[in-house]
Each structure stands twice: as structure tokens, then as C-alpha cells.
Amino acid sequence: MDSIDFLVIGCGVVGLAIGRALSNKNSSVFVVDQENSFGHHTSSRNSEVIHAGIYYQENSLKALHCVNGKKLLYEYCDKFKIPHRKLGKLIVACNKDDVDELDSIKNRAEKNGVDDLKFISHQELNKMEPNIQGTAALLSPSSGVVDSHVLMQSLIGEIENNQGSVVFNTKVSRIEKNSDYFEVVINDSEKIKVKNIINAAGLGAVDIAKSIVGINLKKIPNYYFNKGHYFYLKYSSEKIFSHLVYPVIAKSKTNNMGTILGIHVTIDTENQVKFGPDMEWIDEIDYTFDESKKDKFYESISHYFPSIKKEDLIPGYTGIRPKIYSKNEPAKDFYIQDETEHNTTGLINLFGIESPGLTSSLSIGNKIVEYFY
Numbered sequence: 001m002d003s004i005d006f007l008v009i010g011c012g013v014v015g016l017a018i019g020r021a022l023s024n025k026n027s028s029v030f031v032v033d034q035e036n037s038f039g040h041h042t043s044s045r046n047s048e049v050i051h052a053g054i055y056y057q058e059n060s061l062k063a064l065h066c067v068n069g070k071k072l073l074y075e076y077c078d079k080f081k082i083p084h085r086k087l088g089k090l091i092v093a094c095n096k097d098d099v100d101e102l103d104s105i106k107n108r109a110e111k112n113g114v115d116d117l118k119f120i121s122h123q124e125l126n127k128m129e130p131n132i133q134g135t136a137a138l139l140s141p142s143s144g145v146v147d148s149h150v151l152m153q154s155l156i157g158e159i160e161n162n163q164g165s166v167v168f169n170t171k172v173s174r175i176e177k178n179s180d181y182f183e184v185v186i187n188d189s190e191k192i193k194v195k196n197i198i199n200a201a202g203l204g205a206v207d208i209a210k211s212i213v214g215i216n217l218k219k220i221p222n223y224y225f226n227k228g229h230y231f232y233l234k235y236s237s238e239k240i241f242s243h244l245v246y247p248v249i250a251k252s253k254t255n256n257m258g259t260i261l262g263i264h265v266t267i268d269t270e271n272q273v274k275f276g277p278d279m280e281w282i283d284e285i286d287y288t289f290d291e292s293k294k295d296k297f298y299e300s301i302s303h304y305f306p307s308i309k310k311e312d313l314i315p316g317y318t319g320i321r322p323k324i325y326s327k328n329e330p331a332k333d334f335y336i337q338d339e340t341e342h343n344t345t346g347l348i349n350l351f352g353i354e355s356p357g358l359t360s361s362l363s364i365g366n367k368i369v370e371y372f373y
Helices: 013-023 061-080 096-111 122-128 148-161 202-210 291-301 357-372
Strands: 003-009 029-032 089-093 118-120 136-140 144-146 165-167 172-177 182-186 190-199 224-233 244-247 264-267 273-276 280-282 313-323 335-337 347-351
Touching: 003 013, 013 029, 013 148, 013 190, 013 357, 061 144, 061 148, 061 357, 089 096, 089 122, 096 136, 118 122, 122 136, 148 165, 190 202, 202 313, 202 347, 224 291, 273 291, 273 313, 291 313, 335 357, 347 357
Parallel strands: 003 029, 003 190, 029 165, 089 244, 190 347
Antiparallel strands: 089 136, 118 136, 172 182, 182 190, 224 273, 224 280, 224 313, 244 264, 264 273, 335 347
16 A cells, blocks of 8 residues: 555544545545444444434534435435435424424524424324323424444445445554655554545544644644433334434523434334433543433433333443534534645545534535545
């Protein structure tokens, strides 16, 4: 491996989508990851929801890539037979005080180009989801879920079919820009020459950026880790829920990039119900599951699913969001940093690709290609 045209760092769903898009144009594409498999972190530890683009600030990258990415993702899933379900999502007002917030959510969604939301009355809600307690709701018919593992496998298959490569156990230790190429040190020893680098390392993106010799460190954002827990429902969803269910959160808990979504209901492609995630700010990557959170989960869920019993909740898994803002700061948009900001030709850094990163992945991949072609 003497010289390559594109090195994508990170084998999560966004890195693989970028690699796939680039490999459609150029076979000299390597997607690498320090782990021994793909999607080891955020991409395999999330809700697997295909978001509609409802909550994000108008004209933000989150809104633009989510709305476009949703369309691309459904088309991709249909074409390549990726397990997915367009279940629809109910945004539920649990009491009369929450009903006005449904109008605000619908208005924000329409500004983002999401024009298929429908108001659902109390009576309609009872018919659609008899186990849910709510005053009214919004139906988002285009929301759904996808098997992210199979999706990532498919993206790898496309890259390899295009003569690109996906390589694990490959840690990028140091990057230095020379006149017309990067010298990249991998696994602390081997050196390769690379024309272009896309840093899509997720939770490790800031560390990768800091390993670039001579980069302006003031241009690299701080990273903050936000942990979320998921509990499973111990029995099948088939007779319990038929939609994703998101409770309305009060305006006091919203921010400029969208709503803090609270403990919601998702159903995977095999009818497993998940509740979560919560939000916990942590100092380092740690996936330990805190079973003591069951009490708070039960209290939150019982507001809209009153028949649930605490013993129905069983520990699931945790995931970590790569945020570029702290607990006390307003939420920030995706940050796709090109040479106009860091003055390094051929380098693109992706920071803060949290939700809706999965939904946005194919759209982001196409956008990265536009920087080079």
C-alpha cells in the first residue's frame, strides 16, 4: 500500500457511506478503523431510527442531510433488501399543556420540508395505540427503523465491489502534510502516502485531528461525551405497539438544534421494543450499564404507557453521542470542516455527527464527494 487517493478514517455508518460514495468515483479508496470490526461504537449503539427531519433548526446540516438522507436510505434499503420498517412515529402530548407544543413541532418540521405530519385526536390515538395514554399526537408516517448492522455490511460490500478496501485493526497514529500528499503513520510503524483524508472517526475524530502535524488546534472543537441507556421490554411488541412513540418534551427542555427527545419507544426490525435513551454527561468512553436507572426509566415511561410494570424492563445496552457542546451550552449542528477553515488541502474533518447521523449517512457521503468531484 504505497500511495492511495482517499483514506477514510472510521468504519461507522457515516465513514462507510463516504467510502461507498467515493468508491463509486475512484477505486483507490481505503476505509480504516482501529477496532476489529465495523460500527464498533455509535453506529451499533443507537436507536436505529430513520428520522423524518422534524426537530432540527431550519437550514441546518442536520435538517438538510436528515430530510435528504431519509429518502436516500429508504431507496437504498429497497434496492439492496436491507431489513427496515416504515412504522411511522407518534409524537404524543401526554396532557393538555403539551398540545400547543404539537403545533410548534409541526411548524418546525414544515420549515425543514417535512410536510406529511398529521394531527391525531385523542380518539384516533386510542384506536391506533390503545396502550398509550395521551391527549393528542402528531403522526410522522415516514419515520421508521433500519437494521444498521446489515446496512453497514452492504456498504462494505459495495466498497469492495468497487475495488476499494475496508481494513480493521488499523490505528492512525500521526498525519503530516507534505507538498502534494499526506504521510500517514498507522499502528505506530507503517507509513503510507495519501492524497486526500476524510476524518469520520466519530468518538475519535478530535483525537485524529489533533494527530495532524501543524494543524491549527484552535480550529478543532472540544468533544463532550453524552451517554444513553436503553432498556428492553421483556416481551414482544406485536400486541403492545405498532408505531414508534415519542413523548412531547416541554419547551424548557428544547434547544436551537431541536428537542431533547426523552425516553421514547422504538421497535426494531425483529419486534424488540426498546426504551431510551436517557442523557448522562461523562468524561470518558465507558459503556457500563447502570441498572439503577430502571426507577427513572419506569417513572418516565409510565406517563404515556401506564400499564407497564417495573419488572417488564430489562437491561439493554448503552451508546455514546459525540457532542461538540457541553451540558450548559446550546446544541450545535453537524460540523463538516474543509480546507477553507483549516487551510489544509485534501483534508475534511467531520465533528459532532450524532443523531440523525444514521439517517443522514448517505446524504453526507454524497456531499463529501462534491468536495472532490
